[in-house]
Amino acid sequence: MDQSAQELTARGERLRELHRGPDPFVIANAWDAGSARLLGGLGFAALATTSAGLAHGLGRADGAGLVSREETLRNASVIAAATDLPVSADLEDGFGQAPEEVARTIAEAGATGIVGGSVEDTTADPHTPIHGFELAVERVRAAVEAARTLPFPFTLTARAENFLHGRPDLADTIRRLRAFEEAGADVLFAPGLPDAEAIRAVCSSVERPVNVLASGAAAGMSVTELGALGARRISLGSGLSRSALAGALAAAGEVADRGTFARMTEAVSKSEVDGWLRD
Known part of the structure; x- marks a missing residue:
């Protein structure tokens, strides 16, 4: 289905409103048009894409820079066109180290029919997997500025990836999320948090909504329990x-x-x- 400017605005506002509700919500991750339609039929209020689901469907490993910006945005467009739900895309590291490249990704994502997207502070370099603090913040700021130029509400999620890359530094993760919040990110996300206390610490350290990945320790908790820890959105990842x-x-x-x-x-x-x- 084609998304008019009016429809994109409506979807964007619906996604924003979900983050303001009294209860946490689950954003289900689809990997193609069929899964998007099936998940929509189960009553989820919003969908997201999954970089791992896309990579595996293409016969590639995830997280190794093997999926291009163009392939990611094409998949996002297919999923957005298959549903009338708001869709947020996993945009990995923004497909470029420079803030300008991250901004380009957000600008191009705005033409796919999605109304939200996430940007990681990863480098795709196994020897130095996380961007330095200042550059990570500049990349988020560039993404936010690009999102604000779109003609509809675009929910920008900023991800701090320490715990997924062998850097279990909660203090640095919180420092990054606070800086991303100050840079204008709408939603904050630190995947891989090890336990309930870490989830509670992250959620209580920022004012913006926090996304929690239903994996690891969080997978053993319910939506209600994660909400009690402060989660506003729960994603299913791959x-x-x-x-x-x-x-x-x-x-x-x-x-x-x-x-x-x-x-x-x-x-x-x-x-x-x-x-x-x-x-």
Whole structure:
């Protein structure tokens, strides 16, 4: 479906409003048009893309700079066109070290139909995985400025990636999130936090809404419990796409190892899927 300026404004405002509500909400991560439509049918209020889900679908490893800006934005456009829900995109590190490149990514993302996006402070360099503090803040500031030039509300999420890259420094993570907040980010996100106390510390240290990834320690908690810790938004990351792969691998493994097909008989029927997509 084509998104007019009026529709993009409506979607952008809906996404903003979800972050202001009294209760936390789950933003479900789709990896293609079909998953976007199916997730929308389950009643989620908003969707996000997943860099890992896209990379795996393309036959590549995630987080190694193997997926281009163009491929990411094309996937975001396909997902946004498949649903009437607001969509936020995983824009990885902004596809360039310089703040100007991050701004370019946000500007181009604004033409895809999405109404939000996240930018990480990662470098894609395994030897120095996190940008220095000052540059990380400048990159977020550039993303915010680019987002504010778009003709509809665009929710910019700034991510501090220490805990995903072997740097379990909570104090530095909070310092970065506070600086990202001051730079104008709408939502703050530190994936990989190790426990409830770390989640509570992050949420209580900033004024803007905090996204929590339902992975690791957080995966053992409920939406209500994460909300009590201060989370305003809960994302699923690549959890759903990996769950789909897990089912496919289990069924295929049975065929390869045993020459039997029992697991495939447990699959949802084609007619059911067709019916969901027709609806």
